[in-house]
Amino acid sequence: MQIEFTSEDEEFRAAARTWLGENIPAGPAPHDGPASRAYALDWLKRCHAGGWSGIAWPAAFGGQGLTPERLITWYEEYVAARAPSVLDCSFVAVNHAGPTLIACGSPEQQAFHLPRILAGEVIWCQGFSEPGTGSDLASLKTSAVVEGDELVVNGQKIWSSFADIADYQELLIRTEPGSKRHKGLSWVICDMKTPGITVRPIENMAGATHFAEVFYDDVRIPLANVVGGLGEGWRVAMTTLGFERRTAAMGLQLDLSIKVEDLIAMAAPLAGSAMAERLADLRAEAAALRAMTYRTMFRDPATPFDGSMMRLHFGELAQRVYATAMDILGPDALCDNRWSYDYLEAYSETIAGGTAEIQRNIIAERILGLPRE
Ligand SMILES: Cc1cc2nc3c(=O)[nH]c(=O)nc-3n(C[C@H](O)[C@H](O)[C@H](O)COP(=O)(O)OP(=O)(O)OC[C@H]3O[C@@H](n4cnc5c(N)ncnc54)[C@H](O)[C@@H]3O)c2cc1C
Incomplete structure (x- = not known):
């Protein structure tokens, strides 16, 4: 497909490049903890002050309502300038909690939360997974009973990214006692400072503690915090996952091309070896990922499988890119924190956002029309 950029789009590109060049924070982003929160919020505030906040959000909700061409342009410039990763602790708020509230929230919820997200005042996290409930999300057990105008929540979530530094959580719980599977669930805005919440960070193999277990003991949440209606949680959660798997990670996907070019520069002394062939393959695969990402921007958002194809290709390609970095660096990888950290994180x-096996199941059943497992 051919994307047509107008002269106005090119002016937009130049403005984005200039602004990014003048505003990108110096120094690497901290991986976790309060320092990562301060860094991410400071960057969001700077984007907001510069008029670059909410670029994918509709203008009616304080965003920029950019055309697909402009979004592509922004992210191309963003990754080329090596701006902070979009997968930092502001990812949930900006890329799927905010869009979910726009799609399913009440006017009151939108009026309270959306400006705070855009202005870089709050961090959100997601509380969907539980011990024993990941791929099969509909089996979740954390539940609430209605008492007056409140929900009283008990249970446990796990792998909740940035829960230890978040202000709010997208909390998916069972609100109809005895209900089964997709029925009787609710998507609730949970204020992380509510009494009864205990957050216990988990260290991953890269040494970062950016996800956590969250325990709920008689946690009282106003019924006014239910998004999309009591018992409508599955529909709302699918809206959230649609944003999470589709275009939320666009910046990350494009960034992989930059990483491949970095590797090519790094491996120049090995040119002519089998490594050159491997890098050429990675460059082609990263270009394919870019093409898939761009095509998605112009398709009907209801197209369900785009996200699964991109998520799968991105995840597996990222692992190949960082494994190649380890092979180029050899023993030096042990001293190179940047590549070895990314290698372990990859x-x-x-797994995150739905495992490769689950994405393959979705592609098999919904695109290829194979029988359900
Ligand atoms: C870095 C990271 C960040 C995360 N952040 C969050 C977050 O912020 N909030 C949140 O709620 N969750 C988060 N998660 C959790 C993530 O969504 C789950 O780990 C994921 O959905 C898989 O669930 P599980 O870990 O329970 O594995 P399981 O579902 O138990 O799967 C175990 C294995 O069995 C395979 N499997 C399962 N079912 C099938 C099937 N039907 N067919 C074929 N194979 C199958 C899986 O592919 C996997 O290999 C995060 C995970 C990671 C790694």
């Missing part, structure tokens, strides 16, 4: 790319 293992999670075929």
Whole structure:
């Protein structure tokens, strides 16, 4: 497909490049903890002040309502300028909690939360997975009973990214006692400072503690915090996952091309070896990922499988890119924190947001029309 950029789009590109060049924070982003929160919020505030916040959000909700061409342009410039990763602790708020509230929230919920997200005042996390409930999300057990105008929540979530530094959580719980599977669930805005919440960070193999277990003991949440209606949680959660798997990670996907070019520069002394062939393959695969990402921007958002194809290709390609970095660096990888950290983190790319096996099941059943498992 051919994307047509107008002269106005090119002016937009130049403005984005200039602004990014002048505003990108110096120094690497901290991986976790309060320092990562301060860094991410400071960057969001700077984007907001510069008029670059909410670029994918509709203008009616304070965003920029950019055309697909402009979004592509922004992210191309963003990754080329090596701006902070979009997968930092502001990811949930900006890329799927905010869009979910726009799609399913009440006017009151939108009026309270959306401006705070855009202005870089709050961090959100997601509380969907539980011990024993990941791929099969509909089996979740954390539940609430209605008492007056409140929900009283008990249970446990796990792998909740940035829960230890978050202000709010997208909390998916069972609100109809005895209900089964997709029925009787609710998507609730949970204020992380509510009494009864205990957050216990988990260290991953890269040494970062950016996800956590969250325990709920008689946690009282106003019924006004239910998004999309009591018992409508599955529909709302699918809306959230649609944003999470589809275009939320666009910046990350494009960034992989930059990483491949970095590797090519790094491996120049090995040119002519089998490594050159391997790098050429990675460059082609990263270009294919870019093409898939761009095509998605112009398709009907209801197209269900785009996200699964991109998520799968991105996760597996990221692992190949960082494994290649380890092979180029050899023993020096042990001293190179940047590549070795990304290499270890990349293992999670075929788990988070739905595992590779689950994405393959979706592609098999919904695109290829194979029988359900
Ligand atoms: C870095 C990271 C961040 C995360 N952040 C969050 C977060 O913020 N919030 C949140 O709620 N969750 C989060 N998660 C959790 C993530 O969504 C789950 O780990 C994921 O959905 C898989 O669930 P599980 O770990 O329970 O594995 P399981 O579902 O138990 O799967 C175990 C294995 O069995 C395979 N499997 C399961 N079912 C099938 C099937 N039907 N067919 C074929 N194979 C199958 C899986 O592919 C996997 O290999 C995060 C995970 C990671 C790694």
